[in-house]
Amino acid sequence: MKFIKWIAIILGIFTMVGFFLVYLFGPTVGAQFGKPIYLFAPSAERYGKIAIDIIELNGYYANGEQWEKTKEELKNELKNASDYEDTYPVIKKALQAGGGKHSFLITEEKRQALSAEDEMPAITREGDILTIKLPGHADAAANGKQYADTVLQEIKNNMNIKGAIIDLRGNTGGDMGPMITAVSPFLKDGDLVYFDFIDSEWPVKLEDGKSIGGGTQITPDTPAFKLDVPVAVLIDNKTASSGEAVLMAFMGLSNTKTFGQPTAGYASANMTFSLYDGTLINITAAYNKTLDGELFYDNPVPPDVETDSPLEEAMKWLSE
Numbered sequence: 001m002k003f004i005k006w007i008a009i010i011l012g013i014f015t016m017v018g019f020f021l022v023y024l025f026g027p028t029v030g031a032q033f034g035k036p037i038y039l040f041a042p043s044a045e046r047y048g049k050i051a052i053d054i055i056e057l058n059g060y061y062a063n064g065e066q067w068e069k070t071k072e073e074l075k076n077e078l079k080n081a082s083d084y085e086d087t088y089p090v091i092k093k094a095l096q097a098g099g100g101k102h103s104f105l106i107t108e109e110k111r112q113a114l115s116a117e118d119e120m121p122a123i124t125r126e127g128d129i130l131t132i133k134l135p136g137h138a139d140a141a142a143n144g145k146q147y148a149d150t151v152l153q154e155i156k157n158n159m160n161i162k163g164a165i166i167d168l169r170g171n172t173g174g175d176m177g178p179m180i181t182a183v184s185p186f187l188k189d190g191d192l193v194y195f196d197f198i199d200s201e202w203p204v205k206l207e208d209g210k211s212i213g214g215g216t217q218i219t220p221d222t223p224a225f226k227l228d229v230p231v232a233v234l235i236d237n238k239t240a241s242s243g244e245a246v247l248m249a250f251m252g253l254s255n256t257k258t259f260g261q262p263t264a265g266y267a268s269a270n271m272t273f274s275l276y277d278g279t280l281i282n283i284t285a286a287y288n289k290t291l292d293g294e295l296f297y298d299n300p301v302p303p304d305v306e307t308d309s310p311l312e313e314a315m316k317w318l319s320e
Contacts, residue, residue, distance in 0.1 A: 048078040048087035052094045054273050058283045059098030070097045084277050099284040102266045108278035123154040128162035129318055137174040140216035144178035151182035152222035163318035167234045173241025177215030184209045185227040192249040195269045195286035232314035233258045235303055240264035244301055245288050252292045259310035262300035
């Protein structure tokens with residue numbers, strides 16, 4: 001009986017330790033795998049501290065003495081929080097300190113509103129030139145396949161063109177997966193661009209018409225194909241984030257030229273994590289790097305031809 005009693009006590013201790021470890025690390029470690037674990041609803045203070053811990057694990061700038069000082073100051077500010085919304089200003093400060101200007105917080109309501117605003121690409125043809133207006137895209141799970149197939153079907157129907165224009169003006173970003181997949185006929189298979197983390201590098205690849213390693217991987221209904229024609233890419237000061245990533249995937253290609261104005265300067269990769277109430281924190285964890293090794297950090301990406309008439313200049317270049 002004593003033996004059974006001791007077994008029960010040991011099992012009880014292990015269970016308590018297990019629950020404690022899940023309570024302590026479940027929200028942060030679980031978030032790294034897309035499945036944060038909460039045993040019960042966190043207090044407002046703990047909610048904010050969990051967000052700061054996630055930022056520390058992933059933020060490009062969340063290291064060093066300045067970050068340690070800022071982190072402790074922000075955690076002290078959380079002591080006065082009475083509900084989750086009270087923590088948002090503190091979390092935003094932590095995001096800026098640990099992730100830089102591209103990092104941001106978005107509530108579940110705001111995310112749903114942005115998803116509802118997703119617009120599909122617009123494709124027009126003028127003579128032998130196909131123009132593809134590629135807007136930003138927020139919700140690949142909802143309509144990413146439709147986004148990519150809208151473009152791919154039109155390219156497939158116009159294989160006799162002699163040039164293409166990819167218009168990224170006003171593309172403020174979102175999920176690069178559907179965007180890259182949509183214009184995959186004009187890109188070579190293999191590495192497209194790299195994510196340059198603080199201590200490592202990660203390639204975004206194109207395989208069988210699908211973007212792998214960057215954004216949501218989707219499988220369009222249109223089978224993979226290639227079209228070898230000159231491509232002009234149009235950009236402006238609102239081309240940002242994943243829009244800049246698509247631009248950089250084309251940079252350095254022999255049959256591509258960029259036109260317009262310098263971009264917004266958000267050529268970096270964000271990681272998204274969900275907090276207890278569905279609020280998302282988007283943390284800059286890496287910067288985009290071209291195949292030629294160019295890094296722009298928080299600076300705008302310049303075009304090959306800076307002009308106020310990019311469409312006209314692109315048409316002229318393609319016609320020549």
